[in-house]
Amino acid sequence: MQMGDHVHGISIDGSSSNRFEPFDDDGRIRRTGTIWTASAHIITAIIGSGVLSLAWAIAQLGWIAGPSVMILFAIVSYYTAVILADCYRTGDPVSGKRNYTYMDSVRSILGGAHVPTCGLIQYLNLFGIMVGYTIAASISMMAIKRSDCFHESGGKNPCHMSSNPYMIMFGLVETLLSQIPDFDQVWWLSIVASIMSFTYSSVGLALGIAKVAATGNFRGSLTGISVVSVGQTQKIWRSFQALGDIAFAFSFSFILIEIQDTLRSPPSEAKTMKKATLISTTTTTVFYMLCGCMGYAAFGDHAPGNLLTGFGFYNPFWLLDIANAAIVVHLVGAYQVFCQPIYAFVEKWAAQKWPDNELLSKEFKLQIPGFLRPYSVNIFKLVWRTVFVILTTVISMLLPFFNDIVGILGALGFWPLTVYYPVEMYITQKEIPRWSFSWVCLELLSIACLMVSVLAAAGSVAGVMLDLRVYKPFEMSY
Template identity: 75%
Template sequence: MGENVASNNSSYHHHHHHYNLHQVFDISLDVPPHNPSKCFDDDGRLKRTGNFWTASAHIITAVIGSGVLSLAWAIGQLGWIAGPAAMFLFSFVIYYTSTLLADCYRSGDPVNGKRNYTYMDAVRANLGGFKVKTCGLIQYLNLFGVAIGYTIAASISMMAIKRSNCFHESGRKNPCHISSNPYMIAFGIAEILFSQIPDFDQIWWLSIVAAVMSFTYSTIGLALGIVQVIANGSFQGSLTGISIGVVTETQKIWRSFQALGNIAFAYSYSLILIEIQDTIKSPPSESKTMKKATVFSIAVTTTFYMLCGCAGYAAFGDLAPGNLLTGFGFYNPFWLLDIANAAVVIHLVGAYQVYCQPLFAFIEKWASKTWPDGEFISKEIEIPLPSGYKPYKLNLFRLVWRTAFVIVTTIISMLLPFFNDVVGILGAFGFWPLTVYFPVEMYIAQKKIPKWSTRWLCLQMLCYACLVVSVAAAAGSIAGVVQDLKVYKPFKTTY
C-alpha cells in the first residue's frame, strides 16, 4: 500500500496546481548523480526552474479557495477580539510548521541530501512504516471529505444564482424557496462526466482558471462588504461575537469551536508544500527559497483573509451569513453576485477533480494489483472518436468505481447540506495531523532532536495544543451537524 500512496501522491494537490512536471514527462534517465546537465537535475529529473515568485504564486493560489467564504461567519462567532486573534494564531502556527516541513524536503544533508518529491515521500523517508499508512489514510479521507464540501458549496452557489434572479424578478416579494437536491445532482452528473477524462488534473490551464475564479469571487465578496459598511455608516458586530440570547450558552461555545475549524480549513495547504518546493531551482538551497516564499505568501493571504472576513463581519455583524456570497446579506447588484457565485461553481467543478484524481488513481492501482487477471479491471475498450483524436480508452472498472464514488459523495451532501459544519469538520480533521503532527514528528526525526531537550518539549507542547484545538473544532462542528439536523429533514426541507 505504501508504494501506491507515494506514486500517486505526486498528483496530490491541495487546490489546483499541477506543479509536477516529472509526472507529465515520466522521466527516469540514468544520469550519473551530481553531474547535472543543462536539462536535468542531479537525480535525472527535469531541471527545476521555479524561484521565490513562482513558489509564492503557487502557495497563494493554493491557499485562497472556498474557505474564504466562511470567514465572516467565523469572526461573527468569535467577535472583534478573538476572531482576528485566532486568524493570526493560525497563520503563525501554519507558517512555523511550514518552515519545519521545508527542512524535510531533503533527507539528511540540506544541500545534497536525497530529495523527497511529495509529502508522503517525506513521511516515508523520515518516519516510515506504520506512520506512512496512517498518513495515507488521513489524506485520502480528507480528499473524500473535500469532495463532499465542494459539492455543498457549489450547489448553494447555484441555488443563490437562481434565488437572486427570482428575488429580482418578483421585487423581493416571493420568498423563492427551492430545494438544494436538484443542484447537487446536477453537480454530481458534471463530476461523473469529468471524472472519466484521463489526467484531468494535469491540464495546464485548469490552475490558471481556478486561480482567476478564486480571486474573482473573493474580491467581489470583499468589495460588497466594504460598500455595505459605507452604506450602513458604521461597523457592525461586537467585541465578543454573537450574543447569548440569539444563541444559547452551549450553542455559543460549540459555534466558537466550529469557527476555529472554519479558519483552519481556509489556511490548510501543507499537503502540497513539498510539491511546490520540488519546483524550485537550487542553489541557494530550496528550503531557503521556500521559507522566504512561505513568509511572503502567508502574510499576503492573512492580509487578504483579514480584509474579507472583517469586511463581511463589519457589514452584517452577528447576522453574518455562513457563506458570504449565498447568505443573502447582499441583494444588489444582483448580476455581480451572480458572477461571483458562477465563479465559485466553475472553480469547484475543477477543484473537485484535482482533489479526487489521486484517490481514483490509488484505488485503481490497488485493484489492478489485487486482481491482476480480472477482465473487468484491466480491459480497455477503445472507442473511436472523430478523426484527429486518439481513440478514447474506456475501462469498465474505472467507469463504475468513479461513478459510484461521485454518487456516494453527492448523496452524503444531500443528507448533510451544512456548509459551515462540514468545512469545520474538514478543517479540524486536516489541520492537526497534516499541518502539525507529521511536520513536527518528521522534523524531530530529521534533526535528531534529543528527547526532553527544551526544543523537543516546546515542539511537543505546540503539537498537543494544536491537537486540543482540532478536537474542539471537530466537536463543535459535529454538534453543529446535530443541531442542524433537528431543523433540517433530508429530501423534504427547502431553503
C-alpha cells in the same frame, strides 16, 4: 577558465550552470519551479471556498478574538510549513534523497504505522473536501436562481428550493471530468480555478466595503454574537466551530511537499520554499483579514455562513450572480485537482493487487464527434471514478450543511497534517534530543493544536447534530 566558460557557467542570479543540465540529481527532467510559481501554487491552494465562512467565524468570536485567532493560525501554519520544507530531502538538505509526496516524507523519516495512518487521514480529508465542494457549489447555484427569482417577484416570493437537483448537476459534470486520464492533464482546470477564486473573493470584499460605506458604521462587537441571541451553550459550540472554519481556510500542508518537488535548484528547494511560504501566507492572511473583517463589519452578528449567498437579496444582483458563477467554476476545477490523488492511489493499488487482470489495463477507443483523436476508455476507471463521484454526491445530499462540514474538515486535517507530522518529522530529521528546550516547545505546540482541533471538531459535530434535529434526508431546502 575560458571567458566563454565563465559566461555560460554562471546564471544571472549567480548560481552554477548545473541548472541548465536536462536532468536533476534523481534522473528526472529538470524542475523549473521558482519562488513565484511556488507562491502562486500555495495561494491557489489556500484561497478557496473557506474564505466565504470567515465573516461568520469572526462574528462568533468578536473583534478581539476573531482577528487574533486568524493571525495565530497563520503563524502556526507558516511555522509548521517551514519545518516541513526541511523534510523534502532525507539527510543532507542539498543532496539528500528526495521525497516526492507528503506520504513519501512520512515513510522515509518516520516509517512504521505512521505511514498508513497518515495516508488514511490524508485521503479522508481529501474525500471530505469533495463533499464540502459539492455542497458549496450547489449553494452558489441556488443563490443565482434565488437572486433572479427574488428580483422577478419584487421580493414577494421567498423562493425556497431544494439543493438536491443542483448537487446532481454538479455530480454529472464531475463524472465527465473525472474521466481525464492523468493529473498532469488538469493543469488548465487549476489555472481557471485560481482566477475564479480571486474573482469571487474580491467581489465579496468589495461588497463588504460598499455596505460599510453605505451605512457609515462598523457593525459587530468585541466579544462576538451575544449570548442573549443564541444561548450560552450554542455560543460556546459556535465559537469552537469557528476555530475549525478558520483552520480549514489555512490548510495547505498536505500538498506542500508536492509543490516543493516542482522547484529548481540551486538554491536548495527548502530555502526557496520557505521564502515562498512567507510570501503566500502573508498575502493570504492580509486577504483573509480584509474579507472576514469587512464581512463582519457589514453584517455584524448576522454575518452569513457563506458570505456571497448571504448577500443574495441585495443589489447589484448581477454582480452576485457573476461571483457565485465564479465559485461554481472554481469548485468544478478544484474538485478535480483534489480528487486526482485519490484516483491515482486506488488505481495503483488495484494494478498491484491484480496485475494480470485485463479489466484494469485494457482500453477501448471511442471516437467522439468533433475530436480528431479517438478517446481511450478504461472500464475500471470509468466505473470506479463514477462510483466515487456518486458517493460524494449522495453524502452531500445527506449532510448539506456548509459551515458544519467546513469546520469538521478543518478540525480533521489541521492537527495531524499541519502540525503533528511536520513536528515529528522535524524532530526525527534534526535528531533533537528528548526533553531538550526545542523538543519541549515543539511538543507543547503540537499538544496545544491537538486541543484546538478537538474543540473545533466538537463544535462542528454539535452543529451537525443540531441541524439534523429539523432535517429530513434528501429534502433540504433554502
